[in-house]
Amino acid sequence: MPDDPSWPTVDGDEVDREPPTVQVRRPEPPTMRIPAPVRATPVRVPPKPVAPATAAPPTEIKSEPEPVPEPITEREDPPAPAGRRKRPFVLGAAAVLVVALAGTAVVGTQQGWFDTTPAPTTAAPLPPAPVSLSVKGVGADGTPPTAAGVRSVLAGPAANGLLAPLTGVVVDPATGTALWNQGETTPQTPASTIKILTAAAALLTLDHTSQFSTKVVRGAQPGSVVLVGGGDPTLSSLPAGQTTVYPGAATIDDLAAQVRAAGGQVTQVQYDVSRYAGPGTAPGWHPDDVPGGYVAPIEPVMLDGGREDPTKDEVRRTSTPAAVAAQALARRLGVTAVAAGVAPPGAQVLGEVKSAPVDRLVENLMQISDNVLAETMAREVAKARGLEPSFAGAAQAVRDVLTEHGFDLSTATIVDGSGLSPNDKVPAKLLADVLTAAAKPDASDPRTAKLRPLLTALPVAGGSGTLAGRYEQWGAGGRGWVRAKTGTLTAVNTLAGVVLDTDGRLLVFAFMSFNAGETARVRGALDELAAALRSCGC
Structure with a gap:
């Protein structure tokens, strides 16, 4: 046993000694593992000269003062009573504990062991990149199509024998110019494309928010x-x-x-x-x-x-x-x-x-081509105009409303509002004229605001309504780009709507075929015709 006790220090005077072993787990306070003192055994210490020790300068510790141990003398201590340990060792263990805790407190404070918020180990994420969202409407700023270009892209599809006889027209609604036409003024059986006229009359007459x-x-x-x-x-x-x-x-x-x-x-x-x-x-x-x-x-x-x-x-x-x-x-x-x-x-x-509301009913009747809803809508137009709410009164009301708004129905025959009757006769130009008014890119036409819901009511090629199952085998290039109303009766297939060409220009079309061939194939030929307009950068 050394002559002088050796104590852990906190002022760096014994740099070769390692501090007490400390286990730290943040954010809880650090814990310290200290071996329990061993029971002392009496030892006879021979006399030995003691060199005078040079006192170290006092170190200020902002905690409890360090206890001063009693010096060990040369005399032999008497045996301790049973159940008690010798006092010097008890005091030594306590002093070790106090000093160790004090040292841990100082070092822990310097090292940030007691911080409640752990220091970050990774850099903060960068702020999200700025994103600007915008929706651009279809306007007149795309490259204007030419009549020669449209005739060129339709030459092949329009010559398909499955469509003969075929009538129709293609219009640029921004200018009102007809870009392609073939028998467009000849009245033909429209089938369900006559619902374009019924829906237009309802939108021009009834409050769009009214309910029945x-x-x-x-x-x-x-x-x-x-x-x-x-x-x-x-x-x-x-x-x-x-x-x-x-x-x-x-x-x-x-x-x-x-x-x-x-x-x-x-x-x-x-x-x-x-x-x-x-x-x-x-x-x-x-x-x-x-x-x-x-x-x-x-x-x-x-x-x-x-x-x-x-x-x-x-x-x-x-x-x-x-x-x-x-x-x-x-x-x-x-x-x-x-x-x-x-x-x-x-x-x-x-x-x-x-x-x-009326505008949602119009969308519903156009999407699924609902005949009952079309007929009741036509009769409600008749009632709003003071006419008899019958088939005859409804047909007259639709004719009157459209004529008053500048559409030419001089060659048209309207029997019902749904197009189920083969007695209905409408030229392709009338269907295109109504859609053109709805598709104007600005407010220059006073009819456009009321007729605009007509465009959003049109089924989407390959996506919704009566066009959901089409534009797959035929006309796949128009899938998602063509919106149109369909019409089908025995030996009658019609298609009228809009398409966005590759130059971003909206085109209006109306095609009417009266071929007695297989319905699916005739429809496919009409779909190819409309899809060809999508490919037009002309």
Whole structure:
């Protein structure tokens, strides 16, 4: 044992000694592992001269003062009592602990062991790169197409024998210039492309945000209620949250719930169809059109357009849509008696639901080419103009509205609003003229603002509506670039819409084919014709 005790120091006077072993785990305070002192054994220390030690300058420690150990003398200590350790070793261990903790505190503070926030080990990420998002509308700043260029790209597709006889026209809406034309003034059967005229008349006449309502009022007889048709054929038979072919449709469940909440015993449900007049089917419609799923008799109240399956477009329809709607309401009210009737003037309203807005109904009828919705829209135009809401009145209303807005219908024959009748006759130029007014790149044409929803309502080639399954085998180059309304009857295939060419210029087209060949192949030839315009940098 050395003559003088050796103690850990904190002022660097013993640089060859390693500090006590310390384990540090941040952010918790550091811990220190110190061997427990060994029980002392009495030792006889022979006398030895002690050299005088030079006192080190005092070091200021901002903690508790370091205890001074007692000197070890030459005498032999008496044996310690049982259960007790010798005092010098106890004090030595305590002093070691205090000094070690003090040293750890100083070193730890200098090294940042006690910082609550760990020092970062990686550089902060760079700020995100600036991104500027913008949407650029189609304008007139693209390279103007030429008539010669358009004739060149259409020469091959237009000569396809599957399209003969073919009429049509291509127009630059920015200038109104016809770039290609072939028999465009000859009236032909338009099939469903006549819906362009019906939709245009509705957009020019009706408030785009207006809605059609279906009401239930108290009947004239005690216990009776009357279902009053308000021109909405989209009323849904499905529970709320389940979608039919008409997105955003009101539900018969909601209407029934309102009637129940109004109170009073209900014993009979009547239905009032007096809003419309005349027959439910138009001249020229085929007897199989209703059971075949193309249309239902036109009445001012019906469920799901008269469909037996509200989730499918072309599915069998009912021949008595208003009565079926009344029966559905009666079941929900717990009664069985259903009959036709008329609502009393000023009757108390027990419930009312409303359709989607007019502009959304127009989009719906154009996307899936819905014949019932087109016919009811035409009759609502007739009602707005004070004409009889029948097929004849609706046809006259559409003609009058378009004529008043500068379109030439002198050679057109309109029988219905859907195009199901082969008796409809329309020139390709009229279809293109309406689309051109809707597609103007500026506000120079006062008709453009009201007709603009007509363009966004057009199905997208290979993407939506009646064009979703096309532009794959034929016309793939126009996929996503062509938007058009389709038309199909026996030996009739038509296509009218818009396409963005490779120079960024919007072109309007209307093509009408009257070939009795295979429908899929004739449609494909029309798609090739429209897709060729997409490739036009001409």
